[in-house]
Amino acid sequence: xxxxxxxxxxxSVNTANKTIDYVAFxxxxxxxxxxxxxxxxxxxxxxxxxxxxxCLTQGDILxxxxxxxxxxxxxxxxxxxxxxxxxxxxxxxxxxIGNKHLPLFIENNDLLVPYEKPLFTMLKAQGYVVKxxxxxxxxxxxxxxxxxxxxxxxxxxxxxxxxxx
Numbered sequence: 001x002x003x004x005x006x007x008x009x010x011x012s013v014n015t016a017n018k019t020i021d022y023v024a025f026x027x028x029x030x031x032x033x034x035x036x037x038x039x040x041x042x043x044x045x046x047x048x049x050x051x052x053x054x055c056l057t058q059g060d061i062l063x064x065x066x067x068x069x070x071x072x073x074x075x076x077x078x079x080x081x082x083x084x085x086x087x088x089x090x091x092x093x094x095x096x097i098g099n100k101h102l103p104l105f106i107e108n109n110d111l112l113v114p115y116e117k118p119l120f121t122m123l124k125a126q127g128y129v130v131k132x133x134x135x136x137x138x139x140x141x142x143x144x145x146x147x148x149x150x151x152x153x154x155x156x157x158x159x160x161x162x163x164x165x
Contacts, residue, residue, distance in 0.1 A: 027105075
């Protein structure tokens with residue numbers, strides 16, 4: 001079966017009397033345009049999102065018939081959970097993570113980052129509350145702002161720090 005677009009999410013449609021067959025994805029696979037996966041029931045699913053990034057998330061419907069749905073299941077992974085942050089600390093942590101070009105996710109008031117030992121050690125040494133947990137990375141924190149200064153201007157980080165002090 002070839003899938004070229006999503007057709008909704010199981011959380012926004014009536015799934016009563018329908019069998020839901022899940023296809024498991026690691027968090028880093030949710031933005032891949034072309035891949036071949038197997039559903040829990042063993043059906044082969046080929047994803048070919050040629051015109052756009054699929055941005056798959058938990059419950060996205062890949063295929064639907066009258067009584068059958070194939071949906072996305074994002075698997076939990078080991079991640080760092082940074083919590084109990086004020087505005088200043090949030091800006092500092094986001095800046096550090098962004099400088100390392102690591103993906104950053106948000107859930108409630110927690111920042112989530114896929115586990116990386118050097119960053120974990122650094123954040124702990126700086127006094128942040130950081131835990132290791134198995135979590136689903138579902139909500140990426142995205143920005144289109146360039147964080148670096150150009151020709152004598154202030155960086156985005158400097159501007160944020162001034163706003164929080």
